[in-house]
Amino acid sequence: MTIGIDKIGFATSQYVLKLQDLAEARGIDPEKLSKGLLLKELSIAPLTEDIVTLAASASDSILTEQERQEIDMVIVATESGIDQSKAAAVFVHGLLGIQPFARSFEIKEACYGATAALHYAKLHVENSPESKVLVIASDIAKYGMNTPGEPTQGAGAIAMLISKDPRILIFNEDNVAQTRDVMDFWRPNYSTTPYVNGLYSTQQYLDSLKTTWLEYQKRYQLTLDDFAAVCFHLPYPKLALKGLKKIMDKSLPQEQQDQLKENFEKSILYSQKVGNIYTGSLFLGLLSLLENSDNLKAGDKIALFSYGSGAVAEIFSASLVPGYEKQLSQTRLEELDQRQALSVEEYEHIFFAEAELDAEGNASFSGYEDQNFALAEIAEHQRKYIKVEKSS
Ligand code: HMG
DSSP states (O other): OOEEEEEEEEEEOSEEEEHHHHHHHHTOOHHIIIIISOOOEEEEOOTTOOHHHHHHHHHHTTOOHHHHHHEEEEEEEOSSOSOSSSOHHHHHHHHHTOOSSOEEEEEOBTBTHHHHHHHHHHHHHHHSTTOEEEEEEEEEEOOOTTSTTGGGOEEEEEEEEEEESOSSEEEOSOOEEEEOOOOSEEOOTTOSSOEEOHHHHHHHHHHHHHHHHHHHHHHHTOOGGGOSEEEEOOSSHHHHHHHHHHHOOTTSOHHHHHHHHHHHHHHTTTHHHHBOOGGGHHHHHHHHHHHHOSSOOTTOEEEEEEEETTTEEEEEEEEEOTTGGGGSOSOHHHHHTTSEEOOHHHHHHHHTOOOOOOTTSOEEOOOOTTSSEEEEEEETTEEEEEEOOOOO
16 A cells, blocks of 8 residues: 655745845845845745635645545644643634544644654554545744745645545554754744744754764665655745755766756745745645746655754655656746736735734634634634635
């Protein structure tokens, strides 16, 4: 039996901030962002678009009615949770109309969470082959105004349907994880934005990559030669490029090195326009690769490097299934270009707005007509989500 990714969906917010505008407003050389970080734009989410609505939207875009009856587990991986107790997955389960006899829960370890969720989903399908598991990575990355991380913010969700006989990628049995207790990036419960040791975090990312990759090669007798592409966690694409250079095997034929570099370029196209979406970033890179590379074929192996601050890293691989391209979109870049551009003032107002509750814990919201799902109100401290009806 093969198990893997049967479908992948993506959702982001309707607003975009151009980094050229942010650079001008902050008095930074725009090339520092476009060349130094390899970023162009960031998705900006309003108050009515949170990890639940993004997760529901990414999933709704791929699921049939039958699949909603077959899914028996919904996992949302996130580090921007909206409640300390109730899992975002429970809201998402309801919004999507998934059959009731399902297990729904949230999982967290910074940007690594979705990788753990995929592994758990795989084990579940191994035990219960008719099951389908919906794994969603949904996050809003908010560092705050005038912080070093500001140009690397973002918002988005990736939904992956995990099943037997998958139509996109088959998981290989080759995971290697590494945990190290470090304080490179963390967000205490009392803070809406993370604390970041920026330079240290990049060193931890790169060192986790190097050491996990060495262990992976040792355990599975695999080298870069075995892979058509490597996807990386993308806090910002330039760091992943450094990662690729770190593990590049200079003894590989030039043609193969070129293919890996070309595929890397394809894997960063979406992130360059969306920013960091934390848990979903690695899989947004994978989606970008699959939808934009013209040199991949069935059977090709793709290596994935997951990194979550704190820190947990993992390397694993998956193999392409014949006909995988039929499950993908050809219009994603055009759709991203349809987002509404915000001025820096609008971004500051919209992205950092907080719900203003009355004494009973009520607030109602508007302006979500263009969203698929929305946080419509908070009533007595309960978040009320709706599917937005579209007038035809
Ligand atoms: P910074 O202030 O942009 O740092 O902050 P910098 O001064 O080192 O500049 C960045 C690059 O721009 C450098 O290139 C400069 O040379 C270049 P590099 O030396 O690295 O190749 N540069 C220019 N290039 C062209 N023209 C210019 C110019 N000026 C400078 N004029 C920092 C960078 C990472 C610290 C900041 O963005 C930050 O704090 N980000 C947030 C933390 C982060 O993303 N860390 C990444 C690793 S941790 C991780 O991946 C986990 C995470 O996703 C969270 C989670 O797991 O939940 C973050």
